Amino acid sequence: MNYAMVELSIVCPKCDNSIKFTGPLLQVHCDSCQHDIDVPKEFLVDLIKDIKQSVQKELEPGQGTNSTIFGHFNCNLTYANMKPYCTECKLDVDLEKISPQDENYRCPQCGNNIPIDYPPDWLKQEFPGITALYNCLLRDPSSDNSTSSDKIxxxxxxxxxxxxxxxxxxxxxxxxxxxxxxxxxxxxxxxxxxxxxxxxxxxxxx
Structure with a gap:
């Protein structure tokens, strides 16, 4: 089994501010100008194809790279040949303790909750070999008008x-x-x- 870490952001085409991706999303929301931005599937397919190839053929375990890409979006991409880990305390996820029905993994060291998802249908069709996603938010939490608090x-x-x-x-x-x-x-x-x-x-x- 191969593992890849991804950190991706694009420049908002409406206001030039940064939009952070929380996973392979086909729509993202700009917190600055409040626009919803449609993401072409081909944009993500090309990125993931390159990441897979680099992880399999070029990058040693633990090794990563970053780049600035100019194309449909101007984007900053960091990726690595790296197993999932807790982004709060850096402890590796114990993959042997994860069963197919698990939707979350709780870090035994700091208690951080790490979401586990199956790839969405479009991603599975493009890459049948992708088996799971870790620490993704497949619905952009800022794409609706919800707030971080229920308080008035x-x-x-x-x-x-x-x-x-x-x-x-x-x-x-x-x-x-x-x-x-x-x-x-x-x-x-x-x-x-x-x-x-x-x-x-x-x-x-x-």
């Missing part, structure tokens, strides 16, 4: 001083008291929607 934040209307309950679903809100349209400031929005950090994910293949 109280914000003062800058026009009338009324206390507004903010749930973070929309950045433009209407004051319940004076009817003014209010654009939530950056510090409040980032508190409700923390900036996504880079995420390393892994896949196994034969």
């Amino acid at each position: 934040v109280v914000f003062t209307c800058p026009k009338c001083g009324g206390a507004l309950d903010i749930d973070g679903k929309d950045r433009m809100v209407e004051c319940n008291f004076c009817g003014a349209d209010i654009y939530l400031p950056d510090d409040l929005w980032l508190r409700l929607h923390p900036v996504k950090v880079k995420r390393r994910w892994f896949f196994s293949f034969q």
Whole structure:
């Protein structure tokens, strides 16, 4: 069995800010400009094909490489010939303790939860030899309007001083008291929607 580690980000074609991939996603969300960006399947197929070939023929175990690629997207790619490990404490995943029905692996050292997934249908059709994905989020968590907290934040209307309950679903809100349209400031929005950090994910293949 072969294993590859991947860390991928692209430059948003709308605003030029960085979008981090949490797995082989066909759509990603830009936290900066709030656009959803469709990802052509061919873009990911070409990347994964190159990664597989390098892992099998060029990279020694534990060895990796990084590159900047200009094409359909401008992207930064880091990958390595590396078995899955906990990205919090760096402890290797004990692959022998994972059974086919497991959906998560709990790191015995730090308690971090590592998702385990079967490849989506499109990926399985392109690469039948890919057997599992580790530490992926196959649904971009920022592609909907959910927040990192279920708590309501109280914000003062800058026009009338009324206390507004903010749930973070929309950045433009209407004051319940004076009817003014209010654009939530950056510090409040980032508190409700923390900036996504880079995420390393892994896949196994034969």
